[in-house]
Amino acid sequence: MIKVLLLAEHDNSVLNEATARAATAALAIGEVDVLVAGKNCASVAKSAAVLRDINKVLHADSETFAHHLAEPVADLLLELAGLYDAILAPATSNGKNVLPRVAALLDVMQISEIIEVIAPDTFVRPVYAGNALQKLRSDETKKVITVRTTAFEPVRSDASAPVEAISSNITNDKSSFVGEALADSGRADLTTAKTVVSGGRAFGSKEKFEELLFPLAEKLGAAIGASRAAVDADFAPNDCQVGQTGKVVAPDLYIAIGISGAIQHLAGMKDAKTIVAINSDEDAPIFEIADYALVADLFEAVPELTSKL
Amino acid sequence: MKVLVPLKRVVDFNVHIRLRPDGSGVDKTNVKMSMNPFDEIALEEAVRLREAGKADEVIAVSIGIEKTQDILRTALAMGADRAILVTAEEDVEPLNVAKILAAVVTEEKPQLVLMGKQAIDDDCNQTTQMLAALLGWGQGTFASKIEVVDNSVQVTREVDAGLQTTRLSLPAVVSADLRLNTPRYATLPNIMKAKKKPLDITTPEELGVKVRQRLTILETVEPPPRQPGIRVASVDELVDRLKNQAGIL
Ligand SMILES: Cc1cc2nc3c(=O)[nH]c(=O)nc-3n(C[C@H](O)[C@H](O)[C@H](O)COP(=O)(O)OP(=O)(O)OC[C@H]3O[C@@H](n4cnc5c(N)ncnc54)[C@H](O)[C@@H]3O)c2cc1C
Ligand SMILES: Nc1ncnc2c1ncn2[C@@H]1O[C@H](COP(=O)(O)O)[C@@H](O)[C@H]1O
Numbered sequence: 001m002i003k004v005l006l007l008a009e010h011d012n013s014v015l016n017e018a019t020a021r022a023a024t025a026a027l028a029i030g031e032v033d034v035l036v037a038g039k040n041c042a043s044v045a046k047s048a049a050v051l052r053d054i055n056k057v058l059h060a061d062s063e064t065f066a067h068h069l070a071e072p073v074a075d076l077l078l079e080l081a082g083l084y085d086a087i088l089a090p091a092t093s094n095g096k097n098v099l100p101r102v103a104a105l106l107d108v109m110q111i112s113e114i115i116e117v118i119a120p121d122t123f124v125r126p127v128y129a130g131n132a133l134q135k136l137r138s139d140e141t142k143k144v145i146t147v148r149t150t151a152f153e154p155v156r157s158d159a160s161a162p163v164e165a166i167s168s169n170i171t172n173d174k175s176s177f178v179g180e181a182l183a184d185s186g187r188a189d190l191t192t193a194k195t196v197v198s199g200g201r202a203f204g205s206k207e208k209f210e211e212l213l214f215p216l217a218e219k220l221g222a223a224i225g226a227s228r229a230a231v232d233a234d235f236a237p238n239d240c241q242v243g244q245t246g247k248v249v250a251p252d253l254y255i256a257i258g259i260s261g262a263i264q265h266l267a268g269m270k271d272a273k274t275i276v277a278i279n280s281d282e283d284a285p286i287f288e289i290a291d292y293a294l295v296a297d298l299f300e301a302v303p304e305l306t307s308k309l
Numbered sequence: 310m311k312v313l314v315p316l317k318r319v320v321d322f323n324v325h326i327r328l329r330p331d332g333s334g335v336d337k338t339n340v341k342m343s344m345n346p347f348d349e350i351a352l353e354e355a356v357r358l359r360e361a362g363k364a365d366e367v368i369a370v371s372i373g374i375e376k377t378q379d380i381l382r383t384a385l386a387m388g389a390d391r392a393i394l395v396t397a398e399e400d401v402e403p404l405n406v407a408k409i410l411a412a413v414v415t416e417e418k419p420q421l422v423l424m425g426k427q428a429i430d431d432d433c434n435q436t437t438q439m440l441a442a443l444l445g446w447g448q449g450t451f452a453s454k455i456e457v458v459d460n461s462v463q464v465t466r467e468v469d470a471g472l473q474t475t476r477l478s479l480p481a482v483v484s485a486d487l488r489l490n491t492p493r494y495a496t497l498p499n500i501m502k503a504k505k506k507p508l509d510i511t512t513p514e515e516l517g518v519k520v521r522q523r524l525t526i527l528e529t530v531e532p533p534p535r536q537p538g539i540r541v542a543s544v545d546e547l548v549d550r551l552k553n554q555a556g557i558l
Pocket of ligand 2: 435
């Protein structure tokens with residue numbers, strides 16, 4: 001039996017849905033244990049234990065893991081690695097931060113952001129901002145893999161696996177936590193929202209971005225996304241950026257407004273089920289992938305759309 | 310303090326890539342190649358540290374084919390003091406790159422390695438973390454702000470939930486995100502001056518590293534195309550189609 005260890009994504013109180021999605025990929029490889037590392041995160045371990053078909057949950061609770069710093073979390077994974085054939089994490093900013101460190105210390109190549117498990121040693125991953133898909137095989141004795149969560153459905157939460165507390169005396173003198181500025185938690189989460197409305201440079205100002213986009217998002221129960229240009233211009237915070245180097249989303253409905261459709265932006269949203277684009281330039285590249293294309297001035301079209309929903 | 314900046318030569322971010330029809334990869338013949346955009350940002354930050362008196366020397370290093378000298382010359386024109394090319398085949402995997410960079414670090418003894426968060430061709434996002442691991446150093450990935458204070462570097466990181474600030478003791482490895490800075494252009498006089506700056510060429514063997522690729526790429530194909538969409542004439546038509554055709558509203 002192939003044994004897989006999956007690193008859970010969480011904020012010490014809630015298990016992020018990314019974990020249940022990565023679990024689907026992990027289960028396609030072998031038998032799965034989930035590692036919940038954090039501080040005062042017993043509730044997270046409990047949520048992980050109900051994921052269907054999970055073998056068990058390992059719960060490591062310590063101040064050292066409170067902020068998911070890569071150095072100690074990688075050391076913890078390394079301590080456990082001997083028992084496993086594969087180590088997985090969702091390709092969240094934490095997963096991407098920690099896993100390559102583990103791979104290097106195990107002397108193996110990481111396989112980044114898989115979108116398909118063909119066999120326990122064969123995977124598909126996007127390269128060149130999703131403009132090509134690579135099918136590859138890894139002959140490494142241990143596989144270290146991050147999972148693009150939009151490509152996998154979440155496993156159900158209706159089981160009950162045992163939770164095992166593990167202790168370690170890992171310390172960290174390489175890095176320390178200074179502070180954080182977190183996004184407004186009142187808004188819908190971009191990576192899991194069913195609908196995303198995204199704005200680009202064309203809004204011209206933070207005021208217009210918020211005045212026009214927020215009411216539309218509210219009517220639709222949608223999360224707010226943004227292009228890099230909109231984030232660079234401070235219309236929206238960095239955690240709203242969708243794209244090659246921002247977040248990858250695959251909602252049922254993605255509405256791109258005043259966004260040209262650069263390949264780096266498309267990389268983050270072209271797997272949405274339905275794409276609507278509103279742009280004043282009828283040749284905008286975004287229209288090439290839109291299911292519904294509206295050539296219009298956003299300053300008129302957006303309020304009208306909001307009022308007609 | 311010395312700052313080492315690893316740079317990758319990649320297909321320019323504006324190029325729409327073409328795949329070879331036999332599935333063997335991206336066709337790079339006559340395609341514009343450039344410095345990886347994130348690495349430009351890392352280099353700019355290193356040059357600014359030197360200009361601010363926080364660093365004394367900026368060394369650019371790249372692992373790649375002979376032609377990679379072109380981006381190293383650009384790096385010298387942007388302000389690097391000297392450059393090192395480690396000649397290798399194309400598409401050396403991140404683990405090998407990290408091992409070669411670790412060997413360069415052992416020779417050069419920089420206090421800070423500033424690199425890109427991601428190469429826009431392989432989209433691996435691993436080399437920084439691997440290098441930090443191999444050196445046993447702390448890592449500050451996805452940096453949108455860095456401050457060198459005494460024997461440490463404070464890094465503001467772009468994470469999924471917003472921004473996280475951490476402090477790393479030096480030496481450390483930091484990777485640049487998009488909003489760290491806006492890189493300068495190389496001016497003509499600086500391009501001329503760069504021709505006289507030192508550019509050393511070495512090999513992985515000379516550095517004591519054996520390159521061994523671990524992954525076998527079986528096939529590289531186009532993603533499935535989307536069905537063509539339709540133009541709608543008005544907001545009313547859009548709402549109607551979303552409701553009655555797509556069934557989503
Ligand atoms: C390494 C790298 C990584 C990158 N990563 C990302 C990423 O992750 N995400 C991302 O988004 N970008 C990314 N980019 C940037 C990307 O290349 C584009 O520059 C960016 O997406 C453009 O943003 P935009 O569409 O908002 O702006 P623009 O390209 O300026 O487009 C604005 C659009 O608005 C339209 N418009 C103007 N006025 C109106 C109006 N009144 N009504 C309606 N439409 C109007 C215009 O016709 C135009 O199409 C990256 C770039 C690089 C080099
Ligand atoms: N061949 C290379 N030569 C020098 N630096 C590299 C090379 N490959 C990757 N890097 C560095 O590692 C970063 C991350 O690359 P990657 O892990 O491939 O996404 C890049 O932004 C570069 O700074």
